[in-house]
Amino acid sequence: MTATATGTGARRPLTWLAERWSLLGHVRGLPGVVRLLLVTQLVFNIGFYLVVPFLAVHLSENLAMAGWAIGIVLGVRTFSQQGMFVVGGALADRFGVRPTVLAGCALRVFGFVVLAGASAFSTVLLGTVLIGFAAALFSPAVESALASYGSELQERGTITRTELFGLFAVFGEIGSVTGPLIGAALLSVDFALTCAVAAVVFTVILFAHARWLPGSSGGAGRPLLQGWARILRNRTFLVFAAAYSAYLLSYNQLYLALPVELGRVGAESALGWMFALASLIVVLGQLPLASWARARLGAARALPIGFGLLSLSFASVAAWAWASTPESLAVAPAVGFVVLLTFGQMLAVPLAQDLVPRLAGEDNLGSYYGFLASAGGVAVLLGSGLAGGLLDLAAAPGPAAPVPWLVLAALPAAGGLTLLALSRRLIR
Structure with missing residues (x-):
């Protein structure tokens, strides 16, 4: 009995770790729409990191842009994404998660297409603004949908909402690691090809959401400024x-x-x-x-x-x-x-x-x-x-x-x- 107990005790750390990692197995038991949202985060990051980390290199080496121009492009991209999240979130509340996500995907596809053929400063700026604002559209929408589904799953005892957001982070991190690796390989061929691949990635996600994301995910029809008023x-x-x-x-x-x-x-x-x-x-x-x-x-x-x-x-x-x-x-x-x-x-x-x-x-x-x-x-x-x-x-x-x-x-x-x-x- 003592030997058995000792052996069990020795296995406890590995057993505990395996049990915690079995959360990945919960993905199979999650509703299809939740799995779609998790995979969406992974693919979003793959498509984003295919291009954006290499944008400054492309502008400098291929388009011979000055440092000030590159700084403006990168700064505007950040603002059009991070600064406009508050707008994208309000639009998700007003029109619903599904149309907001679809619009964001379509906008990002268009942005990558514009960027692929851009040679002038103004065209590059347009492409980067579209890419940034696209994220401002779909990211708050996806997070709000995940929170709503997470609440339901937590009530059923399937998975806690905190654990679901943990899964969301893992999927996103895998995408953010994979994207630059693919992007670096494609960049050695042509930056336009990198943008084209990113556009294809988001096109696939666009059709997947059009097919499987329910129209009712996330409430819609609220006045556009209602959320902002409540926040203030x-x-x-x-x-x-x-x-x-x-x-x-x-x-x-x-x-x-x-x-x-x-x-x-x-x-x-x-x-x-x-x-x-x-x-x-x-x-x-x-x-x-x-x-x-x-x-x-x-x-x-x-x-x-x-x-x-x-x-x-x-x-x-x-x-x-x-x-x-x-x-x-x-x-x-x-x-x-x-x-x-x-x-x-x-x-x-x-x-x-x-x-x-x-x-x-x-x-x-x-x-x-x-x-x-x-x-x-x-x-x-x-x-x-x-x-x-x-x-x-x-x-x-x-x-x-x-x-x-x-x-x-x-x-x-x-x-x-x-x-x-x-x-x-x-x-x-």
Whole structure:
């Protein structure tokens, strides 16, 4: 009996992990429309990352555009997507999820076609605006539909809404890893071919949604401004959105602050590996972590702890930044930063996405998800300018080098404390 018990105990970690990963098996038991939404996130990211990461290279090397022109194109693309989420969400509430998603897919197909043949600055700008606004149309619509279906599935005991958003994150991460790999291979042939393949990908998704996405998914017929009016009166949600925006600003530092740290230690070539590490952690760890957090921490604690990890990721680099790092440990601060930041994201984001419908009263979900995304976009726009200036201090070891990292650590710490107060009151 003792041997058997010991053997069982030894198997428990592997058994537990296998059980958590069996959530992937739940995909088969989910309704077809929910599976469609999950696959949609994967394919959306494949199509997007086929092209956008290589856009600046194309504009510079193939079209010989000046740096200022490339900056405008990339900035307008970001604004037409992130800044317009709030509009796309309101349109989803007004006209329904299905027509909004179909319009977004069609618009993105057209945008890629325009971009494929664009050679002038104005045409490139048009194509990128169409691509960006397309995401603003379908992303809040898809998230609101997933939240609605997740509520039904949670009531049936099939899967919790938090776990469903965890699956959503995994599918999206697989797409964001796969897209650049395919895009890099196609770019060696021709950028127009890359755009054409992306257009085909979104055409397939367009027809899949036209065939299988129910017309009733997500409520429709609400006045266009109703959601915005409700949001402006919902002070609790406004505080939540402000606090949560610290997450998107923090996560954006993978692209802004991480290269600075790698440059400090002369390991710029490791940047690609750091992105791969972050993706691998999400793909392998999101589902078991979400299940563990729900069982052991509870949602009210897991959300602020996630933001605490975001804060700790920056603080950990600050501890190294003031002095020269031994060569054998050169990338250790960067690895610690990526790991802590990614685990913080995996803890916080699915829980926050589950909390949005509760704050919205399960109504006008498109507007609420759209507003949340746009609030994060504003935080990135304003915060990245401040961070970019401060990060000059972190380019080389010295007494001032920890300062930008400590400032960046303070933002998610403040957001986490705010969410701690909110979650204690809202999550039971």
